[in-house]
Amino acid sequence: MNKVVIALAFITLTLTALYSQSQRVVLLEEHTSTTCGPCAAANPGIDATLASLGIDKVVAIKYHMNWPAPGNDPWYFNNVSENTTRRTYYGVNSIPQVRIDGTQTSTGGFAPVVNSRYALPSPYDISMTSDLANHTVTVKVKATATPPAGNKYLRIGVLEKIYNTNSPFPNGETEIAYAMLDMLPDGLGTAIDLAVGDSVEYTLPYNTTLVNMHPPTSLSTLLAVVAFMQNDANKEVLQAAYHESGVNIGTNVAGALINNSQTATLSGFMENKSLSPIDLAIGINVNVPAGWNVTAQTEQGAAIPVNNGTATVTLDGMETLNYTITADPQGNPGGFSLQADVSLASDPNISESSTYSVSTNDVDILVVDDDGGATYESYFVEELNQMPYVYGVVSINSGDLAGADLGSIEVIFWNCANVEPTINDADRALLSQFLDNGGKLFLNGVDIAYELADPTSPYYNFTTLAFFNDYLHATYVKRQYTFLVVDGIPGDPITDGMATVGLYGGTGASTINFATNDFANQINPGDADAAPIFSFFNNPTDYAGIRAIHNGSGGQGRVVLTTFGFETLADENIRALFADRVVTWLKSTTGIEDDRLAGPATRFELKANYPNPFNPETHITYALPATAGDHQTTLVIYNQLGQKVRTLVNRTQSSGQYEVTWNGMDDAGNSVASGVYFYKLQYGPHQSVRKMLLLR
Numbered sequence: 001m002n003k004v005v006i007a008l009a010f011i012t013l014t015l016t017a018l019y020s021q022s023q024r025v026v027l028l029e030e031h032t033s034t035t036c037g038p039c040a041a042a043n044p045g046i047d048a049t050l051a052s053l054g055i056d057k058v059v060a061i062k063y064h065m066n067w068p069a070p071g072n073d074p075w076y077f078n079n080v081s082e083n084t085t086r087r088t089y090y091g092v093n094s095i096p097q098v099r100i101d102g103t104q105t106s107t108g109g110f111a112p113v114v115n116s117r118y119a120l121p122s123p124y125d126i127s128m129t130s131d132l133a134n135h136t137v138t139v140k141v142k143a144t145a146t147p148p149a150g151n152k153y154l155r156i157g158v159l160e161k162i163y164n165t166n167s168p169f170p171n172g173e174t175e176i177a178y179a180m181l182d183m184l185p186d187g188l189g190t191a192i193d194l195a196v197g198d199s200v201e202y203t204l205p206y207n208t209t210l211v212n213m214h215p216p217t218s219l220s221t222l223l224a225v226v227a228f229m230q231n232d233a234n235k236e237v238l239q240a241a242y243h244e245s246g247v248n249i250g251t252n253v254a255g256a257l258i259n260n261s262q263t264a265t266l267s268g269f270m271e272n273k274s275l276s277p278i279d280l281a282i283g284i285n286v287n288v289p290a291g292w293n294v295t296a297q298t299e300q301g302a303a304i305p306v307n308n309g310t311a312t313v314t315l316d317g318m319e320t321l322n323y324t325i326t327a328d329p330q331g332n333p334g335g336f337s338l339q340a341d342v343s344l345a346s347d348p349n350i351s352e353s354s355t356y357s358v359s360t361n362d363v364d365i366l367v368v369d370d371d372g373g374a375t376y377e378s379y380f381v382e383e384l385n386q387m388p389y390v391y392g393v394v395s396i397n398s399g400d401l402a403g404a405d406l407g408s409i410e411v412i413f414w415n416c417a418n419v420e421p422t423i424n425d426a427d428r429a430l431l432s433q434f435l436d437n438g439g440k441l442f443l444n445g446v447d448i449a450y451e452l453a454d455p456t457s458p459y460y461n462f463t464t465l466a467f468f469n470d471y472l473h474a475t476y477v478k479r480q481y482t483f484l485v486v487d488g489i490p491g492d493p494i495t496d497g498m499a500t501v502g503l504y505g506g507t508g509a510s511t512i513n514f515a516t517n518d519f520a521n522q523i524n525p526g527d528a529d530a531a532p533i534f535s536f537f538n539n540p541t542d543y544a545g546i547r548a549i550h551n552g553s554g555g556q557g558r559v560v561l562t563t564f565g566f567e568t569l570a571d572e573n574i575r576a577l578f579a580d581r582v583v584t585w586l587k588s589t590t591g592i593e594d595d596r597l598a599g600p601a602t603r604f605e606l607k608a609n610y611p612n613p614f615n616p617e618t619h620i621t622y623a624l625p626a627t628a629g630d631h632q633t634t635l636v637i638y639n640q641l642g643q644k645v646r647t648l649v650n651r652t653q654s655s656g657q658y659e660v661t662w663n664g665m666d667d668a669g670n671s672v673a674s675g676v677y678f679y680k681l682q683y684g685p686h687q688s689v690r691k692m693l694l695l696r
Helices: 037-053 073-078 080-090 111-119 377-384 426-436 449-452 462-468 572-587
Strands: 028-030 058-064 097-100 101-107 124-131 136-143 152-164 175-184 190-192 199-205 223-231 236-245 249-252 255-256 262-274 278-288 293-299 311-315 320-328 335-344 347-358 365-369 391-395 411-415 442-443 472-482 484-486 521-525 530-536 539-552 555-562 618-624 631-638 644-653 656-662 675-683 686-693
Touching: 028 037, 028 080, 028 111, 028 236, 037 111, 037 175, 037 572, 058 236, 073 080, 073 175, 080 175, 097 111, 124 223, 124 236, 136 152, 136 223, 175 311, 249 335, 249 347, 249 377, 255 391, 255 442, 262 278, 262 311, 262 347, 262 411, 278 293, 311 320, 347 391, 365 377, 377 391, 377 572, 411 426, 411 472, 411 572, 426 442, 426 462, 426 472, 426 539, 426 555, 442 572, 449 462, 449 472, 449 521, 462 472, 472 539, 484 539, 484 686, 521 530, 530 555, 555 572, 618 631, 618 675, 644 656, 644 675
Parallel strands: 028 058, 058 175, 255 347, 365 391, 365 411, 411 442, 442 555
Antiparallel strands: 028 097, 097 101, 124 136, 136 199, 152 175, 152 190, 152 223, 223 236, 249 262, 262 320, 278 311, 278 335, 293 320, 335 347, 472 521, 484 530, 521 539, 530 539, 539 555, 618 656, 631 644, 631 675, 675 686
């Protein structure tokens, strides 16, 4: 069977319509440096929280400092005067420091502060435009209520929204966000005194040398601006606004799931957010499957080339241009992905791409991309590329699919990542029907159990709980499990041998984020048709995932559920193994009890040592499965640094149960110090790790 690869990246970049602020927008100001280690540790959490709160609630400016030594921060040296002015204004003497609306807060846990400030009324409206041709920003401020006493200033910052580098800065960062490039007219700002109903408008030039510190690569961020009104009597920021000049591109309809006799119509847009006309080049690039026909055109009927160069279009100031892409399988099953590539006609290096997907509903495995516009489905695509199945990826918004859309699809990977809500009423109805008809489902997402089964969740109701209990065959324990490591279950057909599996960092997407209240939840198998597949590290009865048989009216379905997204798995080898075993188990025909390895001599298991804590010795028992044959067996003690301390077993062993004693000495016969140690058992393809404590 030929493999069909479909990868989708649903792109709708931040809308930058002119804000006429009737609601307060909160300003976050951070003093930071690329030479500051604590800054690097804080910034990923800050940026993730900003993204979760949304640009319509909070906007950011980061001022870069020349310390700590050696003080070689390039953003500081790009604009020494105005960075120093803002540091002096706040009296900053250590970094990182964050201020929300002019008040000081810590670098972590600032979401509640933002929310409390956001709830306050503002006496000002702010709106902005920009003109790329003339290098100017126009800001209009109107007093909608009586401003407080004190000297009020309008301050405007031109930002570099994002900068990525392959060579880390001294503090280890490779991604710099919201860095201030130029203040208009300067770091002090413009004094404004307005009565209720009055307004004032300023058009100010920006310094192109400062703003072009790095050549732009993105159409959407040719210019990013934050304007804010600040009361110097107490440094309170009374209103803020954000504007991106350039071109937004995005998708109106990004994915389609059709039968092979239908035609899919996809659509997207290009939006000029500058007052100046912009010439753009657009082309469609796609590996068209044999027998399919793909065409594209603008809403005015002008043809857009498919795999044959680009067409040039002119967008007037503030104009939006829509286009459509038509894909006709002409009776052929399968699918494909395509990119609409848009660039400046004068500089193809300044570009953006929108990605679309089409799949017929007769593929072996369908990845439902329900991650809210992110690209986490790529983690599934990477693994499915290595499997001998025809698969498709379809991007949806919750509720887009109906039962009839699924056709003869046997297996669905439903990818929720950290979107809220994970699955809505229509999705649950679809999946209930799919499972009742014998479908096989891998459902995964951050906080998915909390949303469905916790009465404190804003998405919870009796129908969500019934779906969680009756169709996912799970029960809910708690939301905020703060371990970011899980262990597979010894003997489980999916996770046997998967020990110390990280859910953060590595090559994963790190969508679990405590600062933004995104957790892996604790659940239990809900009935005799369910079994655990992951436990939280060193807590063998606290589960983060299950598998279950669902006996529906139309057949026997199967479910694999994890309370973390597949994209969070930090190790690419673990992702590959896990995906392969999930597919194998979903497509198998044995029941829950049939594929559990029972008995001490028939399943691989590394048991908890006893006593624990211990002094001077402890006993370690383990079981080797009869079905695996003879393999080299190693049992090794490691310290907390991952250094080998003692090899207890290194020989070929057969099926059976074994016990080994460790006397707290290393391989050289020296007594080791008190502390935490790990013991790892490896037997052929099986491995497991546990933790123990030595107290002298």
